[in-house]
Amino acid sequence: MMNKALYARRKLWNGFFLVLSVLAATFGLIWLGFILGALFYNGVAAFSSRLFLEMTPPPGENGGLANAILGSVMMSALAVLAGTPLGLFAGTYLAEYGRYTRLAFFVRFVNDILLSAPSIITGLFTYEILVVKMGHFSAWAGAASLMVIVVPVVVRTTENMLLLVPNGLREAAAALGAPLSSVIQSVTWRAARAGIVTGVLLAIARISGETAPLLFTALNNQFWSSDPNAPMASLPVVIFQFAMSPYEDWHRLAWAGALLITATVLTISIIARILQPKRSH
Amino acid sequence: MADIALVEQMSRVPERTLAVRKGGARDTRFRLLTLVAALIVLAIFAGVMASLVIGAMPAIKQFGWSFVTSEAWNPVTEKFGALASIYGTLVTSMLAMLVAVPVGIGIAIFLTEICPRPLRRPIGIAIELLAGIPSIIYGIWGLFIFAPWFQEHVQTRMVDAFADIPYLRDVFAGPPYGIGIFTAALILSIMVLPFISAVTRDVFETVPSVLKEAAHGLGCTTWEVMWRVVLPFARSGVVGGAMLALGRALGETMAVTFVIGNAHHIQGSIFAPGTTISATIANEFTEAVGDLYLSSLVEMGLILFFITFIVLASAQLMLRALEARAGSAT
Numbered sequence: 001m002m003n004k005a006l007y008a009r010r011k012l013w014n015g016f017f018l019v020l021s022v023l024a025a026t027f028g029l030i031w032l033g034f035i036l037g038a039l040f041y042n043g044v045a046a047f048s049s050r051l052f053l054e055m056t057p058p059p060g061e062n063g064g065l066a067n068a069i070l071g072s073v074m075m076s077a078l079a080v081l082a083g084t085p086l087g088l089f090a091g092t093y094l095a096e097y098g099r100y101t102r103l104a105f106f107v108r109f110v111n112d113i114l115l116s117a118p119s120i121i122t123g124l125f126t127y128e129i130l131v132v133k134m135g136h137f138s139a140w141a142g143a144a145s146l147m148v149i150v151v152p153v154v155v156r157t158t159e160n161m162l163l164l165v166p167n168g169l170r171e172a173a174a175a176l177g178a179p180l181s182s183v184i185q186s187v188t189w190r191a192a193r194a195g196i197v198t199g200v201l202l203a204i205a206r207i208s209g210e211t212a213p214l215l216f217t218a219l220n221n222q223f224w225s226s227d228p229n230a231p232m233a234s235l236p237v238v239i240f241q242f243a244m245s246p247y248e249d250w251h252r253l254a255w256a257g258a259l260l261i262t263a264t265v266l267t268i269s270i271i272a273r274i275l276q277p278k279r280s281h
Numbered sequence: 282m283a284d285i286a287l288v289e290q291m292s293r294v295p296e297r298t299l300a301v302r303k304g305g306a307r308d309t310r311f312r313l314l315t316l317v318a319a320l321i322v323l324a325i326f327a328g329v330m331a332s333l334v335i336g337a338m339p340a341i342k343q344f345g346w347s348f349v350t351s352e353a354w355n356p357v358t359e360k361f362g363a364l365a366s367i368y369g370t371l372v373t374s375m376l377a378m379l380v381a382v383p384v385g386i387g388i389a390i391f392l393t394e395i396c397p398r399p400l401r402r403p404i405g406i407a408i409e410l411l412a413g414i415p416s417i418i419y420g421i422w423g424l425f426i427f428a429p430w431f432q433e434h435v436q437t438r439m440v441d442a443f444a445d446i447p448y449l450r451d452v453f454a455g456p457p458y459g460i461g462i463f464t465a466a467l468i469l470s471i472m473v474l475p476f477i478s479a480v481t482r483d484v485f486e487t488v489p490s491v492l493k494e495a496a497h498g499l500g501c502t503t504w505e506v507m508w509r510v511v512l513p514f515a516r517s518g519v520v521g522g523a524m525l526a527l528g529r530a531l532g533e534t535m536a537v538t539f540v541i542g543n544a545h546h547i548q549g550s551i552f553a554p555g556t557t558i559s560a561t562i563a564n565e566f567t568e569a570v571g572d573l574y575l576s577s578l579v580e581m582g583l584i585l586f587f588i589t590f591i592v593l594a595s596a597q598l599m600l601r602a603l604e605a606r607a608g609s610a611t
Contacts, residue, residue, distance in 0.1 A: 028475075090315065114322070181312070
């Protein structure tokens with residue numbers, strides 16, 4: 001008789017916690033739906049071709065986000081162009097040359113800290129070393145600040161992907177008499193190419209929404225500017241400025257910009273996920 | 282004929298040594314290149330620390346320890362103390378973890394045990410999308426959609442419900458503004474959820490099936506297997522994932538800046554507006570006039586960097602230890 005009560009209680013607890021875990025998953029999915037739904041609803045209403053053709057307006061006038069889109073694309077491109085080789089080489093050092101050295105251990109540790117460090121800190125860092133020295137805000141500083149975010153992402157994925165390349169490939173190439181640098185460049189890099197591209201895509205996705213590092217490096221610019229030596233607008237900073245303002249039409253533009261960024265970021269991350277090679281256990 | 286072939290081969294020997302030497306030189310160059318890149322990563326880190334310390338020097342000299350114990354924040358009289366911001370940072374992150382850790386573990390359990398197999402990947406990806414949404418999107422959504430809804434439907438009810446209970450009455454005191462510390466914490470918890478559930482799910486999958494099967498064989502229910510076998514086995518990984526998420530929550534800027542309300546004083550109620558280190562920097566840096574003001578903001582950045590460094594470093598040590606164990610097990 002006692003056993004029956006015990007069984008019943010255990011079954012009850014089991015059911016209770018399993019239901020809770022289903023609720024937990026629902027909780028996560030509901031927020032995702034809530035956020036994407038609101039974004040879509042408000043963003044689409046404000047979407048028009050004007051967005052891509054006209055500059056950010058003063059309050060009360062019509063306008064678009066063309067200068068902000070240009071700024072975001074330019075600064076992200078500069079950051080990725082500068083950050084990718086650096087990250088690729090550093091990741092190669094960690095996986096190929098220095099794999100078990102103390103230096104590599106240290107670099108790996110520091111890199112993982114940088115990977116999750118608050119992005120506003122990279123803004124402060126760039127402000128101190130570039131904006132103060134140059135005496136003015138500029139797109140160079142904005143791009144440098146984004147680069148500090150790109151590098152650790154590329155380093156981490158490059159190292160992970162190179163480690164997935166079987167040693168047999170390296171040994172085979174070395175046995176043919178290829179110097180180590182050729183082994184790396186023409187065999188291991190090539191074998192890990194899809195994964196490394198994934199890393200770069202993830203880095204792009206990560207920086208296209210970053211606001212905090214741009215606030216006091218690239219600042220903002222109301223006009224069309226492609227001069228990297230001058231302050232430059234960017235989508236996230238414009239969204240921040242417009243959303244925090246009391247003007248209705250600025251709010252609408254902010255929503256349109258938000259939809260634009262999210263669509264870009266999610267598309268890139270989905271492409272990255274498709275490219276990503278399956279990890280073997 | 283054979284002699285000619287031999288002669289030909291001999292004549293190639295210097296060519297080959299030349300090629301080998303050339304390859305060697307290229308090797309050294311490439312090796313140096315990668316080494317320099319790795320050192321640059323270290324230099325960036327050192328540069329971040331050095332620039333923050335140098336930038337914060339004037340404020341450190343002026344205020345000393347009182348900077349972290351004082352709540353004063355007055356740009357006019359140039360009296361600065363970071364206590365309110367530090368308090369806001371810690372409280373929002375802690376509250377966020379209080380929600381996100383159990384829910385994140387719940388999601389991991391759902392994904393590994395309950396979810397039908399064909400749905401596992403899509404649902405897993407959907408949850409991870411939450412981490413892919415830029416933080417400014419959480420900010421604008423929080424400000425325009427979530428905060429008004431929360432104010433109308435949840436906050437007022439909570440204030441009423443706790444009105445007669447001592448202590449809790451003060452923690453959940455009105456007026457319900459919609460924005461405030463609690464709202465910021467809730468949004469943070471949604472943002473860090475995927476970090477916890479992804480790491481937890483990955484560690485759950487490293488638990489040898491034999492262990493689970495043995496427990497099931499003894500007659501354990503699914504929950505008992507999870508609670509007594511899987512969770513203890515995966516403990517350090519779960520804690521590591523939670524620390525990683527905590528590191529994110531502590532430094533999160535935009536989502537918090539939109540909804541925290543920017544008030545530089547500490548209030549007992551978690552519905553009250555407050556501020557965090559990152560929100561203060563984001564809001565005030567470009568408008569800060571005077572070296573002492575700027576330097577105080579930089580010193581706050583230094584404090585934030587220090588806190589997140591400790592959290593992230595311990596997260597790493599835990600996850601590394603786990604990786605080493607997983608490596609030796611296979």
